[in-house]
Amino acid sequence: MAPRILLADDDETVRLICENAFRLEGLELLHAGSVDQVKAQIEVLVPDVLIMNSRLPGGSGGGLCRELRLDRRCSRLPIILLVPQQDPDDRIRALSQGADDCLVLPIVPAELGLRAKNLLRRSNPALLDQMLRVGDLTIDRERRRVHRQTRELRLGPTEYRLLEFLMQYPGKVFSRAELRSSLWGADASVDERAIDLHVGRLRKVISLGKSDNLIRTVRGAGYALTDC
Template identity: 45%
Template sequence: MSAGILIAEDEEPLRVLLRYNLEAEGYAVEETDRGDEAELKLRESVPDLLILDWMLPGLSGIELCRRLRQRPETRGLPIIMLTARGEEADRVRGLSTGADDYIVKPFSVPELLARVRALLRRAKPAEIADRLTLGDIELDRVQHRVRRAGQDLHLGPTEFRLLEFLMRQPGRVFSREQLLDGVWGRDVYLDERTVDVHVGRLRKAVGHGGAPDPIRTVRGSGYSFDETFR
């Protein structure tokens, strides 16, 4: 079951960006643009992680964080605080109120995703597996190692990230634009043909020795990891 994340952020473009990238990572995402609505949602159901803006209408993020830490049901809820306040005193205040992590806007989406994974790994280790295994391919996130049928595959760092991204959601078709965003990040401007080049390199690496190709090309749409390959 996917880890659930609630985004409480009143800047719509940022909220949409976060939801898009978190869902691409395989998380189940809910969102709200008000602090008081976030509090109601959290009383109804507690997610696995909360991404919380400092300044929210209805109820500030800093006050909501304080209240959540007073309730037994949400005392251990992992919270990442988003804010435009970068001063040391503000960071100290945010962390002392109970936030587990503190990210100053503007920020790198890949960095935020890495912090989400790190927090979930500590809070709910079962939700973030160290290994992904599909068919005879095993990807080890900790050792940064890929094996097929027990044999090591030699992948470059980009091909490793590309394979990991596709294996997280087997069967789902990703456009080249989605792969650029998910693997390279939205702050990097590359031609979509870059994806084709790296998919080709990935296919060559995982298909060593004539093994079946697990990467499926969907004409006019993009690529997916074929969940039925053997």
């Protein structure tokens, strides 16, 4: 499952030229064209990196950056702000508003993709690792093989994606809506109860016939993969 990069820019050309460059870096590019669209996307699922134009319809990227830093879910979200070339003071302002990095427009898509990956390496290196390990569970993402202890596990495609997603964020609780978005996209019409079905199937396989609490149910909140 590729890291999700949310690009907030109302210029369709910028999105199009970035898509291919990001794909070559193994990144999935999502798009928002306004402040309201960024907030709506984050409400469904927080991206792995947020890239914002400092000037967006409905408000400023810098103002939104400052607002997001007050949100517990986004306090550590890697954020890159894109600032206009004609105003160098915007770079200092962007960093003071909570951005992790800043680029002057016009952007070089390949450089932007590399900067996003560099932020990911610092914030969540598991997103870029080919081997994921949580406890005695291991995923070889290149070969799409899953092991617990020394035993290989056979998972269906949806259960594999679900486990891969949870293993990237051990200990973090995800709601059914967030898990649905991670598996099928933000616009999916899949019933959230389907998540319970897939979690049940995944639990059955990875438990090796024993009763354990590797995937934890948090009443009223969702599910988490235990990190111990």
